[in-house]
Amino acid sequence: MGGVRVVGWGHRRQTREKAREQGLCDDIFEDIGQSVEGADLVILASPIGTFEEIFKKIGGYLGGETVVTDVGSTKVLPHKWAKKLPRTAHYIGSHPIAGSEQRGLEFARDDLFEKANCILTYGKKVDAAALKLLRQFWRELGCDVYEMGPARHDRLLANVSHLPHVAAAALVNASADEDLKMAGKGFMDTSRIASGPANIWTDIVTTNPENICGGIDRLVGELNKIKAAILKKDAKRIGSLLEKARAKRSKMIEFKLKKKEILS
Amino acid sequence: MGGVRVVGWGHRRQTREKAREQGLCDDIFEDIGQSVEGADLVILASPIGTFEEIFKKIGGYLGGETVVTDVGSTKVLPHKWAKKLPRTAHYIGSHPIAGSEQRGLEFARDDLFEKANCILTYGKKVDAAALKLLRQFWRELGCDVYEMGPARHDRLLANVSHLPHVAAAALVNASADEDLKMAGKGFMDTSRIASGPANIWTDIVTTNPENICGGIDRLVGELNKIKAAILKKDAKRIGSLLEKARAKRSKMIEFKLKKKEILS
Structure with a gap:
């Protein structure tokens, strides 16, 4: 994924500083709108309970044809909440089955997704270009990609x-x-x-x-x-x-x- | 444990051959009586369901003051069955909390007991010399030794x-x-x-x-x-x-x- 600009968002100053020190992203913002402006792909990696609010907050800042996804462990409700996003944004759920019981940036690992399964979720209608981009994203991280509806997931x-x-x-x-x-x-x-x-x-x-x-x-x-x-x-x-x-x-x-x- | 002679018993020819090849013991017999003759310490490491029969079989071959133990995962019944051993034999239960889901000699590891807990079980009357020997045996293998009654175990x-x-x-x-x-x-x-x-x-x-x-x-x-x-x-x-x-x-x-x- 050369040439990609990675922008983060974090509400704690300490997290933002740690992410910068570890070189985890090119930039990281406190302002959520600023962090998604101009993005091709937006990934939510916060607790599922925050998604509904985040979808509401970022809607006005998304450019056209932005792909929005998340790495949450349940999908039926995120799909329901994602209806609040603008029509030009394409929400597809992602669930990379990887990780540990540990939390925090200090447990970041660059081989985390190697050979992991990643499930993409969507309903009957899905934007083909958005799906292609997201599949490619997870495959380049090393995942085997599976696809299914949110209820089956x-x-x-x-x-x-x-x-x-x-x-x-x-x-x-x-x-x-x-x-x-x-x-x-x-x-x-x-x-x-x-x-x-x-x-x-x-x-x-x-x-x-x-x-x-x-x-x-x-x-x-x-x-x-x-x-x-x-x-x-x-x-x-x-x-x-x-x-x-x-x-x-x-x-x-x-x-x-x-x-x-x-x-x- | 230098100078100790380790004698095995195994009912399958294949197991006996593998044990010899891997140098796991000085000698290994098919005949259970022969394997315990002259032993200071006898350790049962077969399924618990075989203990009662083994106690009966070895009784006549044990010398005076033999310490008999086992590495089974339950202790109340083994203590009951051990009453069939001759009075000169001292049964104390051992439970080294170590091992894996794997079975067979090919999964033998010489550091298996390092820092593992080992519980010794006995009732109100216990032979002090037998207890000392058994404690020392597990400690030399690297275990932390705990002691309690079989019911509590x-x-x-x-x-x-x-x-x-x-x-x-x-x-x-x-x-x-x-x-x-x-x-x-x-x-x-x-x-x-x-x-x-x-x-x-x-x-x-x-x-x-x-x-x-x-x-x-x-x-x-x-x-x-x-x-x-x-x-x-x-x-x-x-x-x-x-x-x-x-x-x-x-x-x-x-x-x-x-x-x-x-x-x-």
Whole structure:
């Protein structure tokens, strides 16, 4: 992406200074209007709860045919809010499935998107040139690009990301601090994502409520299947439930190794 | 541990050959009696379900004052079964909290126990010399040694190890194979332990049923707390539940960093 001018916006002075020091952008503004003026592509990377307000604020500053996207974890509501953008702006949702539980510029990594999946979301009508630009943008960052409607995205991500987050948090909350001191690597990994910022995840959970509640019900159902087998002392059934999970995960790993998304 | 003679037992010829090739022991036998004859310390490292039978089989071959231990993940039942050992043998349970989801000699690592916690379990009466030997053994391998009764061990480990395993398996089973292809690192880590061998984990689950069922109930309770807050659209409550988990995990990480059990 040579010749591209990268302009940032940040409401905290400290963040703006850090971004300048780390050379993360060519310029960074406190004024949101100024930051999007003349932009070909605008990317929202703040908590989902701020999107509606930002769409309202930037509308008047966007030039013609600007592509607007975001990196939020839910898409149905952002698509609804994006209707407030001017008709000449083209909103397409982006969800690069990458990142960690850490937050802040100090955890920036230039290989973050290497081999990551990135989902683009849009409805029946989409501007072909905008879509082409956005696809190219993520591909040049190293992503494998997938495309789907926002509703399918939110259902899918509830299963592979939002539900695991809720499960990890519930697992941590289910044990006493004193017990957790004796936790080994198994618990540490299983609970890692529970260390993610609570405000970001509250936005995710509140903007995808039905899918996450459905996921909780399915997870509780699976937990109770195992409990029922334990109460019946049915070792064969316990074994088959555990083996089913092992085999499913093994299939997933195989797929990801083949795709070189993970290395052995 | 210079001057120590390490003798193995393995029922599969292939395992015995691999162990010899890798130089994991001075000798390895197919005959279990032969493998324990003259031993000062006998360590069971097979699935828990095999312990009762092994205790019966080795009893006649143990010399006086042999220390017998195991590396199983539950302790109440092994202590009960160990009553079948001759009076001159001293059984103390060991649980080094280390390892991975992988199985087999090819995943052997000589730094596996470095900074790991190891719990020794015994009742009111314990042979002081046996305890001293076993403590020293694990410490020389790099472990921090803790001691407690088998019932407390099983309750504690249900929370930090057995429940997470059941939760990881349930989480994998709650999603379709097709969806899992889109999983990111969050899901991969949260579900890693579900790849552990189903037979080993069936033994763990069936030998610690009450504690695991209690844990499932608590986990389901925590999941339903989050669900209730989602249904009420109570963002503040969702945020406080996620923040509670984040803070608890952060305390755990701090403890483990201070103890140098994990490195930053």
